[in-house]
Amino acid sequence: MSNIASITEAPVKKKAKSSKPSNAAKNKPASSNVSENDREQALNAVTKTMETVPGLESNVAPLRAVPPPQPRQRKSAIYPSELTIKFTGAPNPVTAGSNRAAIWSLFKDGITVEDFMTALKTTDKRGKTGKPLVGGHGDLQIAVEKGYIELI
Numbered sequence: 001m002s003n004i005a006s007i008t009e010a011p012v013k014k015k016a017k018s019s020k021p022s023n024a025a026k027n028k029p030a031s032s033n034v035s036e037n038d039r040e041q042a043l044n045a046v047t048k049t050m051e052t053v054p055g056l057e058s059n060v061a062p063l064r065a066v067p068p069p070q071p072r073q074r075k076s077a078i079y080p081s082e083l084t085i086k087f088t089g090a091p092n093p094v095t096a097g098s099n100r101a102a103i104w105s106l107f108k109d110g111i112t113v114e115d116f117m118t119a120l121k122t123t124d125k126r127g128k129t130g131k132p133l134v135g136g137h138g139d140l141q142i143a144v145e146k147g148y149i150e151l152i
Contacts, residue, residue, distance in 0.1 A: 078137050081114035083151040085140075093146045099127035100142075103135040107149060113140065 087109050094100045106119045120135050127133055143149045 079113050079140055079151060081112060081117070083113045085109065085111055085113070085116060086150045086152055088147055088150055090147045093148060097128065099129075099133065100135075100139065102127055103133050103139050104143060104148070107143070113137075113151065116140070 085107055087107070092101065092104065094104060102125050103120065105125070106116060106123060108116075111119075117136070120133060123133060125133055140149075140151070144151060
């Protein structure tokens with residue numbers, strides 16, 4: 001039993017010190033031996049220099065808030081039923097095969113707004129998706145704005 005060392009006699013290894021700086025040292029700002037008063041004087045000197053540059057004021061416009069984009073203003077989309085549709089001779093501005101083109105194909109020269117609304121509700125035509133056409137006074141208004149028809 002003589003060759004078994006006791007627990008208290010066993011050698012203990014010590015950890016080597018790391019050469020890396022500690023986290024506390026990393027977070028400390030480097031001291032530049034500059035006081036707050038010196039920093040303030042330096043900032044004031046830069047500001048003063050910029051103010052004395054000739055013509056700088058005329059080149060810099062003041063910042064202004066840009067208003068958000070406004071939606072397109074349209075008047076009331078309800079037209080009296082006795083108005084008559086008249087083609088202006090302008091080419092059809094909508095894409096052929098679209099739902100709006102199918103709705104606008106119901107326009108006939110000389111029919112009233114009431115007749116157009118009736119034709120729109122009773123038509124068997126289908127749109128691009130195969131669903132029934134959904135249209136109304138808004139389509140009339142767009143056609144008038146685009147110059148495709150006139151309401152007289």
